[in-house]
Amino acid sequence: MSRRSERAEREMSRRRHRRVVMMVVAAVAGVALVGGAGAAWAAGSFDTWLSAEPRCDAPVELTVVADTAIARPVKAIAAEYDAREDACSRTDVVAQDSADTAALLASGNGSDIDAWIPDSPVWLVRMAASARSLGRDVPNLALERSIASSPVVFAATVSGADAFAGRSLSWTDVLSGDLPTLLADPEASSASLNGLQAMERAVPIGQARQFQNAMIRLSDGAPARVDAAFASLVVSPPGTVAIASEQQVAMHNHDDASSPMLALYPSDGTLALQFPFLRLLDESELAKNLDAGGEPEGDEDTRAELEQRARQLDALKIALWDDSDRFAAEGFRDGTGGGELDQDGVIADATEVGSAAASAQVSILRTWGVVSLRSRILSVIDVSGSMEEPTVTGLRRIDLLQQAASSTVSQLSEAVDVGVWAFSTTRIGDQDWEDLSPIEPLADESHRTQVLDVLASLPARLGGATGLYDTTLAAVKQVRAAYDPETVNSVLLLTDGRNEDENGISRDQLLDELAALGEDGKQVPVVLVGIGPDTDLESMRLIAEATGGAAYSAQQPQDLKTVLTDALSQRSCRPNC
Structure with a gap:
């Protein structure tokens, strides 16, 4: 049971008990009410008695995760808010890097968080993309304006x-x-x-x-x-x-x-930098209290608890927005970029700033991941006959793949070692793969040229069926043969089909052998990219799981370059993503 569920259950039990007690003491309460009102009247304070705020018997427990840069003033403002007479909350402010919070939410382990204050709205987009890549539901967050900026x-x-x-x-x-x-x-x-x-x-x-x-x-x-x-x-x-x-x-x-x-x-x-207030919207408690017909069934207390939580979050958010002086003391401008600072090393008056675009920043990160990481990659490319199939663009699958791969290799830094295999059934005798370029540094300009020439030659190499399983196992063994513990060692496999080699190993045999190979700690993640609607996504997913890799699908031709870039840019965290 989540912390919210436990709190809701305790609140419902307490309120049921209170209704019983109220029935027993109704008469006494009535006498007390008349007596209290009479005493207030006699003392001349009847208006004050009527307008008194209800006592806060059970403060709402809030958890706010704030980026480490801004957590200190957020914690101070939250403490002051909790201490106000009109507040009914107890707020726990957790200082955590935005990257760590994004990973926590994407993994589905942030259900106890009520609000998140990252150092950029782009984390919302990055968190959602990570959740989807993990096959999880994207947490529902409401993006509200920034409480500070810099x-x-x-x-x-x-x-x-x-x-x-x-x-x-x-x-x-x-x-x-x-x-x-x-x-x-x-x-x-x-x-x-x-x-x-x-x-x-x-x-x-x-x-x-x-x-x-x-x-x-x-x-x-x-x-x-x-x-x-x-x-x-x-x-x-x-x-x-x-x-x-x-x-x-x-x-x-x-x-x-x-x-x-x-x-x-x-x-x-x-x-x-913008520090937005992100509220996590959780309707799961109410959903649990709806019967099959969609009618509320005993959810009044739960709804009241959620509404009270929402009111306290709104009030806390406003308190954060209003306390620009507290943030200025920590070196922040206000949420719109204005305000004055009295800090060493920076100018007093605000400077004009432009607006960042989350979509552009995500694209930049993709490119950064491609150009920056030191790694060894064996690119294994499907050249079976089905790659001859035309796409809606008028180009064949192999043409689109060759263009996307060439463009991506051109972006890779000199710190990357790349090799290229082509595969289909019986490429060399009974062997399903063909080594076209060894895994060597792109810092060697002659090797980079060789790789690009090999990619350009792929359309002329088409033929045969898809020998997926034998090739995958051989590729992993090839990378392991010259394993470099100081870098990321991986296989990038691009295919448009499913295994068609009836004389090769089965999928179960492949998965068993891959698991056995990884027992010595030499992890070689296999990142698979499926091209078109005919790929065996289930087998791709299982191979990725067995090696700590990932499986991507480019259903539409225009998706291929983006998917290929994503696959390469995320190799930095393999096999621990």
Whole structure:
């Protein structure tokens, strides 16, 4: 039973007991009522007696999870609100990184959370995508306006400020490489992600490759967090900056006076972190109390408890919105980007900020995941006869796959090793696969060219049926043969069908062997991408589960490039996603 269910049950029991007691003492209560009213009348306080607030017998227990950057002022404001005479709540404010809360909610383990305050609305989109990829229902959250904000700036050490004297800094300088920049991992830092979007907006029309090149450069040795970027900044050459929020600069100076930072504001504009109030909408308690006909059945107490919870959350939210001074003391602007600050290292007046776009940021993260991770990938591509089938675009399945794969390989960083196999039945004698390019670093330009040439040749290699199971097992063994414990070792398999090799191993045999191979700790996740409506999604899912991989489906031709990018960008967490 969830904590809410237990509270509702206790409340219902208490109220039933109270009704019985009230019936027994009705007469006494009546006498007391008349006596009390008479005493109030005699004392001249009858109006006060009538308007008295009901006593709070059972405070509503609220759990609010706030990003670690903003948890301290949220906790203080919540405590003050709980102490008010007109409040009837007891609020537990939990400080947790937004990435961790998103993962918790996506996994279905956040049922006790009443509200969430992340450091960006994009976490709502990322959480929903993670929940879907795990096959779980997406938690129902209501997005309300931000309680605070903080613009993204360039942080520089005060000791090295002379290097920027008389100089105007811009996102264009970061794109071109003229401004040495430290960027914390945008998977965990919303300041970094907003900075990347600001950079993307500064890219000249027709020069999209400049943004990808900048990401590759920034990803090389990227610090895990902003505080790590600040630490690196102290020992970096003069003229180097780190991307951070204004609030992070202010709080660093407050907490560490030994290495003060200075916020420098981009001349071509910037974006801001937003801290929205997200209310979790849970109607499950009411649903449990509806009979088969849809009529309420003894749910009055539960409905009252939910309504009381909603009222307390509304009041707490308003208290957070109204206390801009408390947030300003922690280095935050108000929810609309305004307000004044009195903090070392930042300007007093608010700077103009643009609005971030969640969809654009999700796309940026996909690309970042592709270009940044050090990994070894064996790409295994279906060249069976069915890949000849045309799609609604007029192109064949193999043409679409070749275009998407070539585009993706072109984006991969030099830290990635890639090999390519083609497979169908009896490619070489009874063998269902053919090694077309070994797993070698793309840093070797001749190898990158070879991989792209192999991909371009795939349409001419079509033929045979789909030898899925034998090929999958052989691919995993091939990657394990030169396993590198310092990187992600994986198989990326693209297919449009189901296993058609009657002379090969069965699915059960494959799953058993894959499980046995993984017992030594050398995990090789298999990430499968199904193309078109004829793929065996059930087998793909089982193979993915057995190896700690994932299974994706590109039902429509236009989905292939996005799905392929997603599959590669999530390889960083395999096999522990």
